[in-house]
Amino acid sequence: MVDTLYTFRRCPYAMRARLALAVSGVRVEVREIRLRAKPEAMLAASPKGTVPVLVLAGGGVIDQSIDIMRWALHRHDPEAWLDGDDRALIADCDDRFKHHLDRTKYPERHASDPVAHRIAAVEWLGLLEQRLARHDNLCGTRRSLTDAAIMPFVRQFAAIDPDWFAQQPLPRVQDWLARHLQSALFETVMVRFDPWSPNDVPIHWP
Numbered sequence: 001m002v003d004t005l006y007t008f009r010r011c012p013y014a015m016r017a018r019l020a021l022a023v024s025g026v027r028v029e030v031r032e033i034r035l036r037a038k039p040e041a042m043l044a045a046s047p048k049g050t051v052p053v054l055v056l057a058g059g060g061v062i063d064q065s066i067d068i069m070r071w072a073l074h075r076h077d078p079e080a081w082l083d084g085d086d087r088a089l090i091a092d093c094d095d096r097f098k099h100h101l102d103r104t105k106y107p108e109r110h111a112s113d114p115v116a117h118r119i120a121a122v123e124w125l126g127l128l129e130q131r132l133a134r135h136d137n138l139c140g141t142r143r144s145l146t147d148a149a150i151m152p153f154v155r156q157f158a159a160i161d162p163d164w165f166a167q168q169p170l171p172r173v174q175d176w177l178a179r180h181l182q183s184a185l186f187e188t189v190m191v192r193f194d195p196w197s198p199n200d201v202p203i204h205w206p
Contacts, residue, residue, distance in 0.1 A: 001057035004029045006042040012152030013065040017052040018189040019148040020069035022206045024076045030205040031196035084144020132172035
């Protein structure tokens with residue numbers, strides 16, 4: 001039996017879970033979902049209704065993306081990603097940066113001032129710029145869990161207005177993001193799958 005991953009290609013939380021699964025080589029049955037028609041099997045496993053959700057073959061459910069990352073890497077960590085697990089920085093990204101990202105990208109949803117939140121998000125990215133002045137990745141010379149956990153959210157922020165983002169005084173962040181987006185690993189996790197239905201033949205990935 002194999003573990004089952006419910007995912008959505010463009011979701012940054014699902015993206016970072018897939019990054020860890022792919023680098024670890026831990027195979028799962030991947031089930032791409034439609035956000036407007038979430039499978040009953042996924043909702044039964046995790047009523048909160050957000051991706052990613054990892055249903056373990058032996059029983060149990062992991063429905064937090066960072067927990068899926070650490071679970072996969074504890075099983076197999078060929079690039080020693082766990083050596084670069086900066087829990088405080090990841091938590092700050094998930095809290096402060098995600099707060100400003102959402103209110104920049106979806107101002108109508110949050111009744112927010114997108115310009116003010118965009119400025120605050122850039123200020124937070126300045127913390128990454130300072131780190132990247134010391135080495136190529138957030139926790140050292142090699143990519144690690146911290147890079148994979150944070151990069152999908154920086155990608156989402158940059159995509160709101162790519163021309164504007166390219167003009168910001170964040171050359172190291174821009175270079176770091178480009179390197180990760182151009183990697184073979186990122187290409188692997190962005191493969192397109194048709195939305196899953198119960199009668200489909202299982203797709204094992206990566």
